[in-house]
Amino acid sequence: MLVAPLLLFVLFSFIVPIASMLFRSVENGIVQDTLPLTVEALQNWDETTGELPDEAVYDAFVRDMIVAIDNKTHTRLGSRLNYEETGMSSMFRRSGRKLGKMDPETDGPFKDQVIEIHDGWGDPNTWAVIKTHSPAVTNGYFLNAVDMRRTPEGAQSQPEDKQILIKLFGRTLFMSLVITGSCILLAYPVSYLLANLPMRVSNLLMILVLLPFWTSLLVRTSAWKVMLQQQGVINETLVWLGLVADDARLVIINNQIGTIVAMTHILLPFMILPMYSVMQTIPPTYTRAAKSMGATNWTTFWRIYFPQSIPGIGAGSILVFILAIGYYITPEIVGGTKGVFISNRIAYHISSSLNWGLAAALGTILLAVVMLLYWCYDKIVGIDNVKLG
Amino acid sequence: MAALTPISRKPLSMVLPTVAAAGGFLGMFVGAGQGSAFLGILIGAALMAGLAWVYITILDNERVARWITILGLGVIGLFFAGFTGMIVGLLAGWFFAFFIFWLYEGRYRQRLLPYLTGQQVFGHYFFRVICGAIFVFLITPILVVLPLSFNAQDFFTFTPEMLRLDPEGYSLKHYRDFFTNNEWQRSFKNSLIIAPIATVISVTLGTLAAIGLSQSHVPGRRAIMGILISPMIVPLIISATGMFFFYSDIGRFLEGTLGMDKNFVGYIKVVLAHAVLGIPFVIITVTATLVGFDQSLTRAAANMGAGPVRTFFKIQMPLILPGVISGGLFAFITSFDEVVVVLFVGSASQKTLPWQMFTGLREQISPTILAVATILVVISIALLATVELLRRRSERLRGLSPA
Numbered sequence: 001m002l003v004a005p006l007l008l009f010v011l012f013s014f015i016v017p018i019a020s021m022l023f024r025s026v027e028n029g030i031v032q033d034t035l036p037l038t039v040e041a042l043q044n045w046d047e048t049t050g051e052l053p054d055e056a057v058y059d060a061f062v063r064d065m066i067v068a069i070d071n072k073t074h075t076r077l078g079s080r081l082n083y084e085e086t087g088m089s090s091m092f093r094r095s096g097r098k099l100g101k102m103d104p105e106t107d108g109p110f111k112d113q114v115i116e117i118h119d120g121w122g123d124p125n126t127w128a129v130i131k132t133h134s135p136a137v138t139n140g141y142f143l144n145a146v147d148m149r150r151t152p153e154g155a156q157s158q159p160e161d162k163q164i165l166i167k168l169f170g171r172t173l174f175m176s177l178v179i180t181g182s183c184i185l186l187a188y189p190v191s192y193l194l195a196n197l198p199m200r201v202s203n204l205l206m207i208l209v210l211l212p213f214w215t216s217l218l219v220r221t222s223a224w225k226v227m228l229q230q231q232g233v234i235n236e237t238l239v240w241l242g243l244v245a246d247d248a249r250l251v252i253i254n255n256q257i258g259t260i261v262a263m264t265h266i267l268l269p270f271m272i273l274p275m276y277s278v279m280q281t282i283p284p285t286y287t288r289a290a291k292s293m294g295a296t297n298w299t300t301f302w303r304i305y306f307p308q309s310i311p312g313i314g315a316g317s318i319l320v321f322i323l324a325i326g327y328y329i330t331p332e333i334v335g336g337t338k339g340v341f342i343s344n345r346i347a348y349h350i351s352s353s354l355n356w357g358l359a360a361a362l363g364t365i366l367l368a369v370v371m372l373l374y375w376c377y378d379k380i381v382g383i384d385n386v387k388l389g
Numbered sequence: 390m391a392a393l394t395p396i397s398r399k400p401l402s403m404v405l406p407t408v409a410a411a412g413g414f415l416g417m418f419v420g421a422g423q424g425s426a427f428l429g430i431l432i433g434a435a436l437m438a439g440l441a442w443v444y445i446t447i448l449d450n451e452r453v454a455r456w457i458t459i460l461g462l463g464v465i466g467l468f469f470a471g472f473t474g475m476i477v478g479l480l481a482g483w484f485f486a487f488f489i490f491w492l493y494e495g496r497y498r499q500r501l502l503p504y505l506t507g508q509q510v511f512g513h514y515f516f517r518v519i520c521g522a523i524f525v526f527l528i529t530p531i532l533v534v535l536p537l538s539f540n541a542q543d544f545f546t547f548t549p550e551m552l553r554l555d556p557e558g559y560s561l562k563h564y565r566d567f568f569t570n571n572e573w574q575r576s577f578k579n580s581l582i583i584a585p586i587a588t589v590i591s592v593t594l595g596t597l598a599a600i601g602l603s604q605s606h607v608p609g610r611r612a613i614m615g616i617l618i619s620p621m622i623v624p625l626i627i628s629a630t631g632m633f634f635f636y637s638d639i640g641r642f643l644e645g646t647l648g649m650d651k652n653f654v655g656y657i658k659v660v661l662a663h664a665v666l667g668i669p670f671v672i673i674t675v676t677a678t679l680v681g682f683d684q685s686l687t688r689a690a691a692n693m694g695a696g697p698v699r700t701f702f703k704i705q706m707p708l709i710l711p712g713v714i715s716g717g718l719f720a721f722i723t724s725f726d727e728v729v730v731v732l733f734v735g736s737a738s739q740k741t742l743p744w745q746m747f748t749g750l751r752e753q754i755s756p757t758i759l760a761v762a763t764i765l766v767v768i769s770i771a772l773l774a775t776v777e778l779l780r781r782r783s784e785r786l787r788g789l790s791p792a
Contacts, residue, residue: 326624
C-alpha cells in the first residue's frame, strides 16, 4: 500500500503526540509515586473531622520523604501540589534538608518533630490536599481549567480572584466571532466583485488577495505592530491630518482592538477564497431573470443571489473561526494583556509556570471545540473539497 | 470592453455639486492639516466647482484643462507642504481633471448597461469604492513595511526626511545589520536547513500517499484523509503542546539510550514536526491534480511492458509534477514560516528566522525585523509567481490530455 508509510508517519509523529497530551491532562501519578506509603496510610484518615492524621501517617511520610529526597523528586512534588495550594512548594523545599537527616528506625515518634520543622505539616488542610490529589488519574486539571478545584468535599469553584480561565474562554470565543463577522463583512463585497469582473481583471486583483496570503505571518504581524503603535504609522498620519490631537493619540495596540484588526487582516484571504469559488459558480442569468420579472435590486440580491452564496459564507466562516480560536502569535504580539486568547495561556503554562497538566487540559478542551467545528465543516463542505490558492 | 451605452453630456446642475463634494472632501484633509477643517471644505469645494465651471463653459478644451489642473494643484501642494505636497498635488490634479470630464461627458455610463437608473449607477461606483478600500486594507501593511525598512533612523515610523524624499533619510543599514549580525545569520541558516529537509520528507511521503488514495479501492478513504489532513486543522498551539510532551520523551530516549548528539536530535525533532505540518498541503494539491489524471495512460504503459516504477516516473510523474511542486512550495513556506511548534519543540540552537523575529518583536524590538520582513515578502512574491505559473501549466497539460 502506498498510503501506509505516510499514515504511519502521521500517526507516529502527530496523532501519538496529541494522544499523549490528552493523557497528560488526566495523568497524576506523581503523588502516588513519590509518597506511596503516605498515600496508603492516609486512606485510614477521615479528613472531614478536622483533626490531624495519626502517627502512622507521619511515620510513613518520613520514610517516603527520605527516599524522595535521595532521588530529588520531593521538589517536583512540591511544585505539583503548589498548583493546588499556594505555599506547598516552599514547604517541601524547606523541610527537605531536615527530613533527609532523620532515621526512620530510631528517631520516632515523628509527629511533633515534623510539625516542628514546618508549621504546615500541623495543618489538616495540607494532608487533605495530599489525599485529594493522590489518585493516579485525576479530573483536577480539567476542574482547574474551568475555574473549579478538587477538594475533599468534591468539585468547588475557585475563589473569585482566581477565576480567569472561564472569562478567557469566553473572550476567545467572543473575539473569534467578532473576527469571523468582520471577515464576512469585508470579504463578501470583494468576492462578489472578483466573481463578477472579467477574468483578466479579476486575476490581477486576485494578486492583492493572494500576496498577503503568501506573506509570512510574522511579517504581517510585525507590519501591524508598526502601524498600530502610539508612534506608529496610523497615529502619525491621523495627527498629521489633524484628525486626532497630538496628546490624544488612539490606543489601538495591546488591547482587543489591536488583536481584532490584525487578525481580521491576516484571516481575510481564508474567507475570500472559499466565497469567491462559490460565487463564481452562481450563474448571472438568475439575477437577470429576477430583474426582468420586476424584482428590485434588494429583492434580487436577498432572494436570489444571497441564498446561493451561503455555502461560501459557511465554509469561509468555519475555516476562519477554527483558525482564529487557536491563534497564538498575533495576540501575543499585538494583544497586550487584554487581547490575549486561551492559547496564550496554554503557552504560558507550558513555558513559564510549568503547570503542564493544566496546559494539557486547556488544550484538550480547545481541541474538542475545534474537532466539533471540523466535523461541521466536513458535513457542510467536505474535507475533500478543500482548495488552496 | 467595448462601450455598452452611447454617452451624452450631462447638465452642469449634476456635475458641479458632485465635483464640489469631492473637492470639499479633499479640502477637509488639507484644511485639517493647516488648522481648520471647515475652511478647507469650503475652499476645496469652491475651488473645484469653479474650475469645473470654467473648463466646461469657457475653456472647453480637455487637454489644456488637464495640464492646468495638474500643474496648478502641484504648485499649491509645493507651496503648502514641500516636495511630498507637490506629489500629492500632482496626483490630485490628475484625478480632478479626469473626474470633471468623466462626469461632464457622461463617460461613467459608457461601460454600464443602458437601462440602469441613476441610483443604480451611483450604487455601482459606490460599491467599487468600498471594494477598493478593502483592497487597500489588505495590501497596506505589506506596502508600509517596504519603505520603512530603508529608514536611516531606528524608528518604526516615517521620519520627516523620508517624507521629503531626502536621500539622507534612507539607508541600507538594517539590511547590513541582518547580513552581518550573527544571531540573524544563524537563525537564517537554521531555517534554510530545516525547511528543505522537512519539505522533502513531506513531499515524498505525501505524493505516494496521494497516489495511493486516488485509486478507487481504498478502504476507509474518508477516515484516512481525515487523519492526514488533521495537522492543518488542529490549532498549532495544540499540536505544539502535544509535540512538546512527546518529543521531549523521544529526545531523551535518543540522547540517553542511543547516545546521539544533543544538537542533532534537536534538528531531527524540529524537522519531523515540520514535515508533519506540511503533509496536508502536499496531499491536497496532489490529490487535486490527480483528479484530472487519466488512469488509462498508466494501463497503456503497463500494457506496453513498463513496470510500475517505470510507469510512475515516465508517465505519471511528469503529468502531476506541477501539483507536486506547488504542494512542495506550500510545505516549504509552512515550515519556513512556522514559529509556534519550533518554539516549543526546538532548543536555542535550532532557532529559526521566524523565532528570531518573534523574540525580536516581543522583547528588544529592532528595525532589522523590517529588513527581514521585506526580504521575506520578496521571497513570497517569488513563490506566489511560481505557484501561479505551475497552476497555468497544469491546466494546459490537462487540457491536452484526453478527458
